[in-house]
Amino acid sequence: MSENIESKPYISYLQAESKHKGIFKWILSTDHKRIGIMYMMGMMAFLLVGISLGFMMKLEMLTPGKTIMDAQTYNAFFTLHGVIMIFLFIIPGLPAVFGNFMLPLQIGARDVAFPRLNLLSWWLYVIGGLFAIVSLFLQGGPIDTGWTFYVPYSIRTGTNVSLPLFAAFILGFSSILTGLNFVTTVHRLRAPGMTFFKMPLFVWAIYSTAWIQVIATPVVGITIILVIVERAFSLGIFDPALGGDPLLFQHLFWIYSHPAVYIMILPAMGAVSEIIPTFSKRTIFGYKAIAFSSLAIAFIGYFVWAHHMFTTGISEVSRFIFSLLTFLVAIPSGVKVFNWVATLYKGSITPGPPLLFVMMFIFLFSIGGLTGLILGSLATDVHVHDTYFVVAHFHYVMFGGTVMIFFAALHYWLPKMFGRMYNEKVAKWSIALIFVGFNMLYFTMFILGYEGMPRRYWDYLPQFQTLQIISTVGSWILISGILLMIGNLNRGIKRGAKAVANPWGGKTLEWTIPSPPPVHNFDVIPVITHGPYNYGEEEEK
């Protein structure tokens, strides 16, 4: 099938001409594929900045006391590391890159519902990113509040807080507009015959995520504006010295920021549900259960935010209710993991790089999820709250979860996006390095945290040094793996062997068109007559 597709001459989206010249062909393009690629470039740049900051922080932790930077610089570094990784990398993450590129392809559409709005989203992302960067060099110095901007410190510190907060506000708008676009696209532009239960599971995940983006993001927008107003006019909304309530800030912040965790992880889970059937050549086990579990995670994810506040002095009734709700999220998450493993069972498995990343994800995410239950329990949370245990937990969930699947998705869809293959052997070496480095870096943090090492501290007691050294060396191995991976992908894009239309034997619609895709995706809009993963039906024929 793929040879027939490729034998026809066509103009790919990479070669397409427009009325604009040079870089303007890209930055003024409303093509969803080009916008996806532009997000990818921006996010990879920010990822490298975030990694560099993390590398320096771990180097500082090599010895007690000062190693390479003073305490104030360390405060700025962990804040910037968090702000960049959260707001500029993981939250836009898979929806901005692969949602933009793959969503229209997977539902048989020629573009998203509002292409110009899509370009505006990207521009808002760039402007927000620039504001965040500019704030580092202004008088007052880089923000040092931590990425959570907790009051009253964020109201009183003399560092630049208002500008990076405003940057986050702009980035929020980018996210909302992307969400609106995707919800409308899924409802309006599905190919004839593609009912909701014939949509690929990645589309289900992007759809669920888009709803969170639309409903939850305005809350953080309002909260950010309130902090800026409080700093400028001392109104007394959050500042206890003026009669305000600092816990109100935490409520408002986490009403957005906890669902934001699901903005990060749900699309990753969607990508897993694409990769596993393709690499095990089996119809996904429990399609509807996985689809509904995405909605369930999106829904329950709204109502667990105060588990970030168990030790802040919120009411006992509240703590009890939020602990219970937190445990409930584990159910749809567990449904997904069991269904993925059941899909692999008796499958014809090809251990290609995307599947190896997925295997790593299941391992790391399970550790992250199970340690989340320790944090969700009221009694144990008191012991490990604000320690390295929490840092390890969310890196296992966010890095081991979302970022590993971002890498998996890069390896899965890169041949489709650029029409070139990367070196699979090098990719496997990079995966091995990432796995070893990741666990050395973060598993030691579970132990350090359990033994009492607080997070965000520049100094530590001598008894923690051995584990700190193991952790720092782990960061070097991890970064080596990531750099090897990026180098391999970059070389593949530029000089890799030409990719066929369907190198992995996938069944969803993006694999039915040439690689890289034509400008308008489909010559003829396909008519859908079966589900997205019909491996079983083919075997029966």
Add this chain to the structure above:
Amino acid sequence: MTNEHSEKEHIIGYGTYVLIWLVLIGLTVTTVSISGINLGNIALAVALLIAALKSAFVINIFMHIKFEDKIFKVFIAVALMTLLSVFVLTAFDVFFR
């Protein structure tokens, strides 16, 4: 396209728009006036009730939701129920702290 959307024209007279606008101003004046009266614990509930009423007018008339497909009404209902749940859950902290 799987979801056929029937585009119907619904013309609302200027008189209705002006009337709704006056009602909204009247409700705003009511909110401001009531804030000067000590209603105790129900002050917040009254303010929210008036705000909800104003939102209903804006959503139904100015945003035309009254004349739209059921799916849009479901969307708005989901968003409102989420907001209500967030209020209730926050209240468990505020009123029991």
